[in-house]
Structures are given as C-alpha cells and as structure tokens.
Amino acid sequence: MTNSSKDTARLTQTDTARQLIGWLWRKFLSKHVALLALSVVFMAVEGSMMGALSWMMQPMFDLVFIEGKTSALWWVGLAILGIFIARAIASMGQKILLTQIAQKVAARLRTQLLDRLMLLDNAFHQEHPPGYLIQRVQNDVNQINTVWSTVITGAGRDVIALIVLMSVAVSVDWKWTLVAFIGIPFLVLPSLIVQKFVRRRAREARDLGARLATRLDEVFHGIIAVKLNRLEDYQSRQYRELTDDLVKTEVRSAAGVAAIPGLIDMMAGVGFLGVLVFGGSEIIAGDKTVGQFMTFFTALGFAFEPLRRLGAVSGQWQVAAASIERLKELLETEPKLHSPAQPKALPVGHSDIIFDDVHLSYGETKVLNGASFTAKAGETTAIVGASGAGKSTLFNVLTRLVDPQSGRVLIGDTNIADLKLEELRDQFSVVSQDAMLFDESLRENILLGRPRITEKQLMGVLDAAYVSDFVKKMPDGLDTRVGPRGSGLSGGQRQRVVIARALLRNTPFLLLDEATSALDAQSEVMVQQALDKLSERHTTLVIAHRLSTVRDADKIIVMDKGRVIEEGGHEELLAQNGTYADLYNLQFTTSGPTAEEVAKRRNVPKVKQTRPRKSIWAKMMGRLPRI
Template sequence: MAGWLWRDFIRKRAWWLAVALVLMTIEGAMLGAFSFLIQPLFDDVLIAGRAELVVWVGLAMAAVILLRGAARLSNRIITAHLAKKTRAEMQEHVLAHLLRLDLGFYQNHSPGHLIERVQGDSQAVHALLRGLITGVGRDGASLIGLLAVALYMDWLWTLIAVIGIPMLVMPMLALQRRIRAKSAQARRNAAEVSNRLDEVFHGISTIQLTGTEARESGRFHQVVEKHRRAATRTVIAQDAAPTVMDVAAALGFAMVITYGGMQIIDGDRTVGQFMAFFTAITLMFEPVRKLSALAAQWQNILASAERVYELLQIQPHITSPAPPHAPVPGRAACDIDIRGVHFAYGREPVLRGLDLRAEAGQTTAIVGPSGAGKTTVFALLARMVRPQEGQVLIGGQDTAQMDLAALRGLFSVVSQDTALFDDSIRDNILMGRPDVPDAELRAACEAAHVTEFTDQLPEGLDTRAGPRGSALSGGQRQRVAIARAILRDAPILLLDEATSALDARSEALVQAALERLAKGRTTLVIAHRLATVRKADRILVMDHGQVVETGTHAELLALGAHFARLHALQFADG
C-alpha cells in the first residue's frame, strides 16, 4: 500500500519532499542543540559566574529558537502545498477511474458512498504528507538529536531512562491492529452518512410532501450515531498510544532522578550535566509520544488508502476492443439490427432472445408495458450494458467491435429525466464544445424553442440551471436537451419518454422540436403515450423482453392484438 502511494502520487514530488525533510530535520535537531546549551548555562554561567559567556549563551539559544521557527514555517508552507496538490490529484484520479466504470457498478454503489471515497478517503494522502511524513521527519530528528545529547551527558542515565520502552512493544502492536480495524469501520460509517444526506437532499420534495421529516431525521440520527461511536473508538485507540508511552516515561524519570541525584550529591556529576540530560530526556519523550501517535495515524491512513486502492482495482467490463476496430457507419447507413439478444440484471431476465430492426433514416417507435425491456434496448445500443447472448449491429457492423467512443458518438439522447448540471444554460447545451459559433448556438436554441424563455431571463443563456436543472421547468429542461442534441448532430436519435411529464403547451413545443430534429436521422422512440407515436414509420410492440408485433399505427390497430389492447386502455375514456 505504501509502495502504491509512493509510486502513483508522491514520487513525482520527491525533490520538494526532500527539501521539506531537510527543513524538518533542522527543526527537530534544534531541540537537541537547545538541550545541549543547558549545561554551559548552568555550569559556566549560573554556578561558575562567568559573565563573559552570558551574552554568547543567550545569543546561541536565541539563534536556535529562530532557526527552528524559520525551518518550521518553511516546512509547513512546502508540505501544505504538497499535501493539497497530491490530494487533489488523487481525487481527480479516482473520479476519472469512476467515469470509466459500467452502469452495473453504479447500481451496486450509491452516490453517497462514492462521494465519501473521492472526498473522505482521499484525505489519506493529505494526512500522509501533512501529518505523518512531517511528524516522522521532525520528531525523528528531534529524537535522534536529543538522544545524542543524553548519551553524551551519561550513557547509563540514558539507558535507565528508556528501560521501560521495550516492555511496551507487544501492547503497542496490538493497539495498532485495533486502530486499523476501527478506522476502517469509521470510514464505512462516514460513507453511510454521506449517502443518507445525498438521498435526503435529492428527495426533499417527496419528504416534505409526505410529511416524513421526522422519519428521515430519525434515520439520519441512526447512521450518525453509528459513525460517532466508531469514530470515538478510533480516537480513543489513537490517544491511548501516547498514554502507553507515558507509562514508560514515568518509570524512567523516577529511576534516573534517583540514581542521578545521588551522583550529583556525591560530586560525580555536575548540576549542568544533569539539567542538560534532564532537559534532553524530558523533551525526548514528547517526540516519542508523537511518533507513537503517528504509528496510530498510519493505521488510519492505511484504512482509507486501502478503500481507495480497492476502488481503483475495479475494472470496467465494457471497453473498446483491440484494433483494428469495425468501421463506424455513415449517417445514411445507420440501420439497427438486434439479433437474438438475451440480457438480465442480475438473475432477473429482461430481454429473452430479442430480435429488432430499425431502418436508417426512419422513425421507429418501441411501445409496451413497463418492464418489457424498452429502455434496456437503448442501453445495449450504446454499449452501456452488454448482452449475455446475441448481437447488436449498426450499419451491419457488430457494435462490440467498434471503438467505444466512436460508437457512442453516433447517438443523441433526449430522455424524460434530462441530465442538467449546475452550470449556465449555455454550458449545459454546449457540453464541453466551446468552439461552437454563437450563430450556430443561437440557431439550435431557436429550433429547440429555448430562446422563448432564455430571452426573457436577465442573464439569458448565462443563467444557471441550478442543481440537476432545478431552476428550470420540466419543459425547459427538455428543450435544453433538444438544443444539446441538435448541436451534437449525431446520426441516431434516441428519445425515451421525452414528452411524458410535460403540460400540453410544453409538449407541443417539445414535440415540434423533436420532429425537426428527427428529420434525416435514424430515430428510436420509447413511449407509453401511444398518441405520440402516430407518425412513426414503424412501431414495435414489446412484451416480456421480445418484440411481439410490428407495423404502422393503423396496421397494429387493425390487427386487434397487443397494441390494440394498449390503445384501448389509454383511450377508454374518450
């Protein structure tokens, strides 16, 4: 795990890290220098009364303190920059990886858990650079410097002072294992908290309309309590490590004061030697405590790093095949063939030997009851999912042999749940295409009837759409999606219940825009409202994962079977 963090995120910044380590060493070593100056302060200045050394000892101590402060500040600036930069890089790396994963992955991992992985668990690399490495460098240098001074003053005193430390090895190892387990549990609980918040904020309208605020507060209280208990146990375990070291410190201090005090009384050692030693040992136990706490922090870092690493090991099942790729058909040749396709979500079969054909340049409607597999057809076409059996062909070419990006470039999609982002309406239409001329953008907006409402807004196209497009009405969101599809100018248009949630006026505007958009394109339409597919060149009726009827609107009504029954149910009142 440490090797992965070093190789992928830290090694590229090794030079700056080396500079920071030098500064940490200077900062830590100054404690040893300060304790060393205690001996001349007592023996030569305070006891012997050598006035000529007062200024020099004072200046030396001031220089040590100033140098330590300058090294500390410089080190903090460098490590803060390194830690923030590296954490941001890890977050970007994890998100880039997540964007490559298949829809099946997202069906099993909630948004809140993934947000915590990207934001919370990436804190591991920040803690590693900002806390752990800084602590090891600074406190390690302090420990070495102070230990050197203590040994210089009296090696036997030093041995007596640290005699209790070896007895703590086994308890400390057991404590580290406990910290790692508790840290991992706390991270999982934190993900549950994030997931619950995500669900509450996205479902706020439903919660308020159903009066379930108290219920949601209670559910949130439960997950917060689980996280609080796990996090508290982690903190207690981490804080126990320095306390265990205090046991060794207490034993060592009692023994060295007894033995050293007797030597001073007998005249074998000077007061200055003892005070320098005592200062070094006193200061030494502080970095020892910090290093033991850092050992606990390392377990916490490992728990988070392991979660990130496990996520990065998940590979997408749907990728571009090895070259050479099947050629992408031109606009006039985008006929669609689905042959003998079987597909299931888990153990639930959705498509059962589906055979389907849509002619290039025509509008083909797919209708049928809920659960018939209509939306799954769209996912298969764009290889968002892959069939267990059968083939999907476009222009006579197997889509599994096409370059994935080129394949998905064949499609424009307008669905009932239009995906808009908390950016300007302009950015939501352009979707990463800043090179589109203003005239072309304006034409697309006019064709999609977007200008009918944006021209009335103070900021026009630069008005923000709000989170998930919440600042716009349903009809406005659909028109933005249509303008996006017009600019995309893809040869195949997929319409998934694009007008089902709109009022009569909005539906008329959106329907008119869709009809203009569909001209010259291979268009597939999913619709529950049969009135919206009257003009389709061909209608496919699906039931239980198969096409059970094919024909025009009039032909299917005359057939008097599945389509006719669906039609009768919808128009029974009129």
C-alpha cells in the first residue's frame, strides 16, 4: 500500500465540519478574537451597504426622476456617494485585518507542525517521506489560509449583505420576495451531493500534491544518481503521469465548487421571471410605484451575488476541510518514543554501557537477536562484523532512535528508557557514515547554534579535526556556505566537519560509525589520531570495517546476525582463531586463508566443485549456425 492510499484509508472517517471549525477556533483563531470581531464589524458595514444602495433606489426614482425634485437630487446623490465611500473603507479594513490574522495563524500552524514533526519517531519519518511532509507544512497550510479567509469573509460579509438585502426586499413586498426565492430549497439536496464530491476530489488532489512533492524531493536530492543512471525520462514520465492525474482531479473539484453558484444562477433567472410577471402587473395596476419596484429589483439583483458566493463557500470549505483534517491528524500524532513520566537522574561520572539480551526486529526482519555486551567506562570498544549484522542498529538503540522489543540497555545501572530523552541524547556525540550537514556556513555547521564558544576554542577544534587544512582554501573561509546537505564539500571534508562538531560537543560518550570511511589514507591517519586523542578522555564505541583502525581498542566485539559471537582484545581474538581471526587475515595477509579455508574453519560445507558450466550466452551462440 502506498503512503497516500494508506492516508486516504485512515482519513475516511471524516471529521464533521463543526469539529474541524471547533478545533481551528480553539487552537488558532480564538487568540485573535478582538481583531476578528473588528473585521466582522467591517464586513457587516461592507455587506449592509449594498442594502442601503438598493434602498436608495426608491427616492432616486420616485422623488428625483418621476417627481423631478431637484432638492432631493443632492441628498440622494450624496447619500449614495457616502455609501460607496463607507463600503470602500470597510472592505479595505476587513481585508487588511483578515490577512493579518490569516498570516499569523498560518505562521503558528507551520511552526507547530514543524515542532511536532521533529518530535515524531524515525518510523513515522520512514513512512512519510520529506516531500510529503513539506507539502503538508507549506501547501496544506496555504490552502487553509486562503480558504478560511474566503469562508469567513463570505460568511461574515455575504450573510449580512443577504440579510439586509432580503429585509429591503421584504419591506417592499414579502410576497414578491417569496416568489423570487421559492426555488432555493430545491438546491439543498444537490448542494449536499456536490459537497461530498468536492471533499473527495480535494482529498485526492492533496494526496497527489504530496506525491508530486515527494517525487521532486527525491529527484533533486538524488540528482546525481538520476543523471548517472540516465533516469531523466523515467522520472519525467512518472512526474507527468502524476501531474496529469492532478489536472483531472483539480478540474473535477473546481467543477464541483462552481456547480452550486451555477444552480443558484438558474434559480435566480426563474425568480426574476416570477417577480416580473407577478409584480409587473401590480405596477401596471398602480398598486406599487416604479421606485418601489426598482428598489426591490436592485435588492434582488444584489442579493443573488452574495448568495452565489455563499453557495461556493460550501464547496471551498470542503477543499479546506480536506487540508485541515490532515493537519489536525499530523498535529495530533503522538510519538511512540518519549521520555518517561518520571525520568531518573543520570549517574554521575563515567559509566559503563551495558546491552543486556536486546532483541529488535523491523516487522518480520530480526535485526538484533539477543545482543549482550558491556562497553567499559573510559575504554574504547570496537564493534566489527559483516554488513547488515546490526552494528549501526546498536547505536540507534543506544540513542533511542528506536526502542528494542525486549532486553535492556543501561548506562551504569540506569536503564536508558528511564532517562529524559533529551538528556540521554546529550550524552552522545555521533559521527556516522553519512555526515549530515546543513545548507549554512561551515562555522554554523560546526557551532550548531552554540553561542558560548570562543574563537580560540573553535580554532583548537578545527585544528584537531584537521578542518583548518581545507578551510584555508575555501573562498570565504569559515563563512563559506557548504551547499545543500554539504554538497559543496568532499565526503572526507564533510566527515571532518562532523568530527569537529563532536569534539566541540564534548559529551561523555563518543559513537563512531565508520567515522573515517570517507577519508584518504593520509587524512585517515591524521583524523584517527584526533579521534584517538578524543577517545582517551571518553567512553568510545567505534564501528569499523577496516580492522586496522580497531586493533588498539580495549575490547573488540564481533557481531553476526544481531548477536555478539566473540569478544576480547585483538591478540586474544586472533588466538581464538574464529571469525575475527578470519576477517583479520582476509584483510591483512596477502597469503591469508583462501575463501575455502575460511569456510572450512567456520564449518561451512564446501561448495561442490563442478566443471565450469557454459553460460547461457555461450550455449545460445553454440546453437547458432556458423557463418
């Protein structure tokens, strides 16, 4: 199941409009109640001015045009001018106020979303790709923003306009008014159907938008892979298919939104015809003046406009509701991994790290399978083993990026699950395979917002991590921007920046996951020295494939299929002649054991030697007639 279809499934139980508006009100709008009230006053003025204008038709026609009173000309004219000026001021005022509220609400919503998303677990982020989340934070908030302003303006201004205009119409003749609006109740059922349709289409459109954003995000992040694998056509096709779907869905949704005003227009036509036939005869009979008729018709003409807009509001609301639902759901998603209600204090001083029978699986895949070991305080413990053995996962468990299904991880005698999450993570500096840099200056990437670092301290760290070497060659030195994800630096430079970060953090524990893998032999020696110096003062866990880097570790543990199969010092493990010895010999002795010897030592059955088979290609060629 794709993410988006999962989403649709989860969101089928639609929140009612009242719940959504209630939520939006409580969380965001209620903070701006004074400004909202003022903008509603402006809207009321704007809305009622059309009623006033239509009301002025009566004196204009009866006194000025028919009776020809010049004195009335002035006051009627000035009153109409006043009405337009009041409308202009009110309209501007409400727009400014509403934009202000809308922008503030959007900003708050975005910040809250980001805070919540940063809080959510890795599992959540694996299920929801960055593009999808960016779409939520940017576009869905925009949707809400524009639409709820339209809805509020519509509901505020247009409802008031409608009430005033209807009152004017009723004041002229209630029977005419009844005739004019007689068709409206027949619109209720179709409009409910259309609303459902629009909500569904809007949801589809949002999902497609998120998938489009995800694809863009993947293409731009993986632009080099796209080019090198010649994926341009493939990506372009995939993107085009999605955009085609989006076009269809958006057009359908817009058709739905436009359907209600369309129906209202038709009803308006019927209403006008009815009143003309019904009311015209009364004027001819002399029961009503032309002025009264004009006032009624103007009020009616004006009334259908807000009515059309209100008809559209319900559709627009459905579009916004699709976005609000999603944002509400995101904001209400709780992280599964969190600090305990009553966190314990961390043990003082350096402590051992103990893994005790830790089991962890991702779905059916067992990754840690009873991992147990102790990393002694102040020592360096190396973790080696085949790719996929679960080494990095140990670090993820230790920093609580993921919780194991069973077993305990202790710092000293405190279970890490009993510690405050932030405090736990403050204990570790992690230098990993993929050095994570932000698109900021080198300086910011190293300081990461820590203001109390002196220039001298910083320089010391830069020297120790061999960052100074390449900073000198950068155009703006430490103020050079490193590009998205540090793409302006080489892999080795990025790793050195991350090492500098770790030096500066100066935490009790140092976790190195292939920290020097991207360095050339010369820099590796230098950085290794820096790390060695650092590990002297820290409890260090180091994962390495290159065994030369772990030879001097106080203890080496060998992982295989999620458990520790050997542990001890380098010499000790060599003497055991087990997996470590095999790995070591493979890496360091040119006359090391052959694959066959390794298999024999591990009691792996020897692969039966058969005569090399002809490849399918050779067979096919053999069948072809010789030319």
